[in-house]
Amino acid sequence: MVAATPGVRAWGPSGSENAGPNPPKAAYVVARVGEAVTVISVEEVSKEFRSWRRRVQALAGVSFEVRQGEAFGLLGANGAGKTTLVKILLGLAHPTSGRVTVRGMEPVRARARRRVGYLPEGHRFPGYLSGEAAMRLFGRLAGLDEATIGRRTRELLALVGLSDRGGDRISRYSKGMTQRLGLACALLDEPEVLFLDEPTDGVDPVGRRHIRDVLLDAKAAGTTIFINSHLLSEVERTCDRVAILHQGRLLREAGVDDLTHPSQRFRIRLEERQHAPLELLARFGAVTLDGHIEVAVPDLPTLNHLLDELRSQRLLIAEVTPQRAALEDVFIELVREERGA
């Protein structure tokens, strides 16, 4: 439920300065896990596309759940089945087997799509419509009354920075502008569940930041968010949990914090102008990088042994920092393991 009221940040140069009060991720997740209300349920879903020449298994027995208020990311390489799964969740595609529910209802029913927002990948608004006319059309199709449509159109076009272009035909919009209009349309009926397929596709870095801010606001307001994205850094910043799809199968489903937990890689910073002997570093497989020592150790005693050796050289240790794995590294590692298997 995105409340685009005064107080919600607006799209524009000053928007990025307004960081907005986002609750701490960990605390928020704990609160929601306590409630454990399942909003999206995917049970053993398979999808096979058949043509007269061949069959393609897009999804094979995928199962997971998304809880209320969560931001959930679906990751996968091209052709992994992400978009197919989102389309099944919206009733646009039918599963070959298995069952999905959104807020307890099967999404093929029109009623189930009330207060569900969707920003499709590569969406193509009718070019003959203006931004405002598109909002009016999709607002009417969502069953909103005219007064609500007018109010939400004004609020949301301001939110995505299209107030002054709302009367222009969409055929004259840039790709980034149509993406922002798509986001405004997805938020039109104050969705309880928001599906976004590559939401930052074709958007410049400033625009990406703003989309992320809008999503974080939506999440803070209690909207459940489901994101498909190739941009893993975006997912890492926005999502609480992720699922990784590979060739239609679910490889892993876990919290972002769990996946990127501190590894056995450490960064050691010495007192300024001090340098460790290269032969000592070589013995531990460590390297110097930007004036720091980077080392991967099998266990903590080995790390402490290295620190003892450094101290014995009369070197002062200023900082030891465990390095977190980037989501991208985890993703690539998992996919590589799967290919190897």
Place this chain on the structure above:
Amino acid sequence: MKVWALVVDTWREALARYTLLGFVIVSSLFMLMLTFALNLDIVDGTLAAGSLFGRAFDLPGGTPIETVVTTGESAFAAMLYGLGIFLAVFATGSQVPNLVHRGTVDLYLSRPVSRPALLLGRFVGAVTLVLANLAFLCGGVFLIISLKTGVWNLRLLAAGGMIALVFCSYLGFMYLIGVLSGSTPLSIMLPYAIYVLAMPLAAHDHIAAVADSRLAAWTVHGLYWLLPKSVELGRDVVQLVMGKGELSVTALATTLVFGLGCLAAAVAVFQRRSY
């Protein structure tokens, strides 16, 4: 509300693509021509003299004006039957392919509107569009001729309604092709193809009689009863305006059944298809 939104959307699309403007311009030019270029001298209920664009045309002496009017209107109705359906098919052929285009269909189907309502809303939009154009042209021609001659032949308006029904049948077929193929060229060409294919089938009894197998004869009869009856309905439109002869209810009914069947099949396919 949702169907209304789709009807408005259809009209907006027609306006933006200049389809509506094109119809209005062509119809208005025709009516202007009829108003200013056609002159009729009527004396004692018969046509004494007439001219088109200043050129006198000859008619047998003492022809009753009613006969002249109904003959002229029937010629107009015959032209409208052929050309009007041709243009209407051309103008609405892209409707479903545009709707089911990847990226667009997602936007519509992700809204809380059922697939049959979505397709039928567009169908109603197209029908209202063509009805409005037919009403404008037929109504305008009816008014001009009636005011010029004093002969008010309401059967011309009924013929307009009949043409609209025939178009609805072709529109149902276009929706089926559009949903199945997503192709605008196919959605336009195939209705023309069945329009032409149905013409020789009017002589299905004769064709079946000379067929070299029973299967071929049944196929000819089957196609005749399945497809719209383009020849019979063209003849019926003319007879309706003339007020002569019996109208073939069977031809109109089977043509409408064809359209309804195609529309129902389009809805069923649209309902089941994954996008």
